[in-house]
Amino acid sequence: MTTITERVAARMEAPHMDPSWPLDPDLTFLNHGSYGLCPRPVLxxxxxxxxxxxxxxxxxxxxxxxxxxxxxxxxxxxxxxxxxxxxxxxxxxxxxxxxxxxxxxxxxxxxxxxxxxxxxxxxxxxxxxxxxxxxxxxxxxxxxxxxxxxxxxxxxxxxxxxxxxxxxxxxxxxxxxxxxxxxxxxxxxxxxxxxxxxxxxxxxxxxxxxxxxxxxxxxxxxxxxxxxxxxxxxxxxxxxxxxxxxxxxxxxxxxxxxxxxxxxxxxxxxxxxxxxxxxxxxxxxxxxxMSSLMPGGLEALRRRNHQMAVEGRRRICETLGIDPVTPDDLCPSMAAIPMPAMPAPLQGKRYTFGDPIQDRLVEDHRIQVPVWNNPTTGRRWCRVSAQIYNRPEQYDRLAEALREELRREQSMG
Ligand SMILES: Cc1ncc(COP(=O)(O)O)c(C=O)c1O
The missing domain is CATH 3.40.640.10 (Type I PLP-dependent aspartate aminotransferase-like (Major domain))
Known part of the structure; x- marks a missing residue:
């Protein structure tokens, strides 16, 4: 029987190994924001x-x-x-x-x-x-x-x-x-x-x-x-x-x-x-x-998640060679990355997740992250989330996958 302190320490060391989160282990899940994720003890x-x-x-x-x-x-x-x-x-x-x-x-x-x-x-x-x-x-x-x-x-x-x-x-x-x-x-x-x-x-x-x-x-x-x-x-x-x-x-x-x-x-x-x-x-x-996950409670969790989101975005922007378009201090535990507009030959088609890049990320790379057109502005975004079960390498994986998929799109003109 482990104590709460031991469990918190183990979580801090390897939060992605925490069995509290029922996620598919093969999935890089960077979209806590859309529907959340309910941990086992709460379920x-x-x-x-x-x-x-x-x-x-x-x-x-x-x-x-x-x-x-x-x-x-x-x-x-x-x-x-x-x-x-x-x-x-x-x-x-x-x-x-x-x-x-x-x-x-x-x-x-x-x-x-x-x-x-x-x-x-x-x-x-x-x-x-x-x-x-x-x-x-x-x-x-x-x-x-x-x-x-x-x-x-x-x-x-x-x-x-x-x-x-x-x-x-x-x-x-x-x-x-x-x-x-x-x-x-x-x-x-x-x-x-x-x-x-x-x-x-x-x-x-x-x-x-x-x-x-x-x-x-x-x-x-x-x-x-x-x-x-x-x-x-x-x-x-x-x-x-x-x-x-x-x-x-x-x-x-x-x-x-x-x-x-x-x-x-x-x-x-x-x-x-x-x-x-x-x-x-x-x-x-x-x-x-959620208040029990870190020694400093929800406040410590929020700080950690914010830092992870900002760091994740920094890595992605660096790989893609672009600048962030929103300041770090206005990001919560999510951060948005501007995407180039969808090439004309890809527009007006049917996509399972609403965008061809998101479809490919899910199907070919096993990464779940939203890529979407804001219907009121027409601007295309990718939005990453950071929750306790995420780790920095996951944003590197997304950065590489985005680079590959955006290159493919560019080649279509
Ligand atoms: C800003 C905002 N408002 C409202 C909603 C709707 O939330 P729900 O689907 O839980 O009703 C969302 C969902 O993502 C949201 O982002």
Whole structure:
């Protein structure tokens, strides 16, 4: 029987040998960012919760569900520095964003500000509102290369007009892995009377989050990404000073129940019909597991992962003979690398992973990393992630594979 200190020491020496991560050993996995990865101990906790549900589903759903969710909510509130009662669990960030967008009282001509690096689920939902509610998306461009956060602040604020009602701002952008200056954005936007929704899908577990001092109106995230909770665990946080709370897109059979001792916001979101809530119940286990990985806890893990991402990008850029286009200090535990545009003969075809280079990386090199075109800017990126199970040589492998594949593309003209 090894002690926790021995296990931590062994992990630090050879984190990729840690059996906690159920990864395919033949795969170079450099895409923690898209869907996260759930470690075995957390999956085991979830399996125990699933068995608990099936021992007596009626008692679970009617009597115990809220109590279990309250335990996870308390752990989440401590991690993100806010009151537990202001968090509602959702299946993911996509649903949380749609919930807020559909609950706002729109008037024709209202504008939503969302830069061209915002995630497509938010943009698609806004496009739907453009048709149904006659509002308008205003999408200022993030300048590339990025010099510093002042430039990002100015670029986003340039999209504000007297008609802006809501701004959606990613805490960490998806295509470019940039930490946006959300604190300054929230204070400048709110000073103009604009509601602010921070899309923090990537932030919890990757960078420190202090919701109380941030003061946004809404904050949403997924917990299956960097908190490494089971898939299907996200949340919506609503500022207690921001007026009436949203209700879920689908009201459950319990929405009309009289239970004055429990807040409607919690009643509404804790039960959204029969579903598998065990991922959300295991959020507390995920937070505890991730906090136990390094002697300095989550803060030490974040620092290590950030350094690994930046070092990985440095190696790749050196091999490809290019410069990074975003500053190291604005990278979290991910870093984006600009890719040359897809040659004309390859455009308009069908690719399994959306891009011919990503297909070849997976199929020929067994490397999983996103290579994608940002649909709003047309710019092509490769985004590397760094998590405890990654090691520096994996970025060298990717660098060599990218060099080979880009040469092949160039030869096609
Ligand atoms: C910035 C951002 N927002 C929202 C999402 C959606 O997350 P989910 O698929 O968990 O709903 C993502 C997913 O990658 C994202 O990067």
């Amino acid at each position: 085991e906790a979830q399996a125990r919760y699933r068995l608990m549900v099936e021992r007596d589903p009626v008692s679970f759903f009617v009597r115990d569900l809220e109590r279990h969710l309250d335990e996870s909510r308390a752990a989440l509130a401590t991690l993100l520095r806010a009151r537990p009662q202001d968090f509602a669990f959702t299946g993911n960030a996509t649903v949380a964003i749609a919930t807020i967008l559909h609950e706002m009282d729109w008037k024709p001509g209202d504008e939503i500000l969302a830069s061209d690096h915002e995630y497509m689920s938010a943009i698609n939902e806004i496009r739907r509102l453009e048709q149904k509610r006659h509002i308008r998306l205003v999408s200022p461009a993030i300048p590339i290369p990025v010099r510093d956060s002042d430039q990002l602040l100015d670029a986003i604020m340039a999209g504000v007009s007297p008609r802006t009602r809501l701004a959606i701002v990613s805490h960490i952008t998806s295509p470019s892995a940039l930490i946006l200056p959300v604190e300054r954005l929230v204070s400048r936007l709110k000073a103009r009377g604009i509601r602010v929704l921070v899309d923090g899908a990537h932030a919890p577990g990757q960078i420190p989050v202090d919701l109380t001092s941030l003061g946004a109106d809404y904050y949403v995230a997924t917990l299956h990404k960097w908190v490494c909770a089971p898939k299907g665990s996200g949340f919506l946080w609503v500022n207690p000073d921001s007026g009436p709370r949203p209700r879920p897109i689908a009201l459950s059979s319990r929405a009309s129940e009289e239970r004055p001792w429990r807040d409607l916001f919690l009643r509404d979101f804790d039960y959204q019909g029969t579903a598998d809530y065990t991922g959300q119940i295991a959020v507390k286990d995920a937070i505890a597991f």
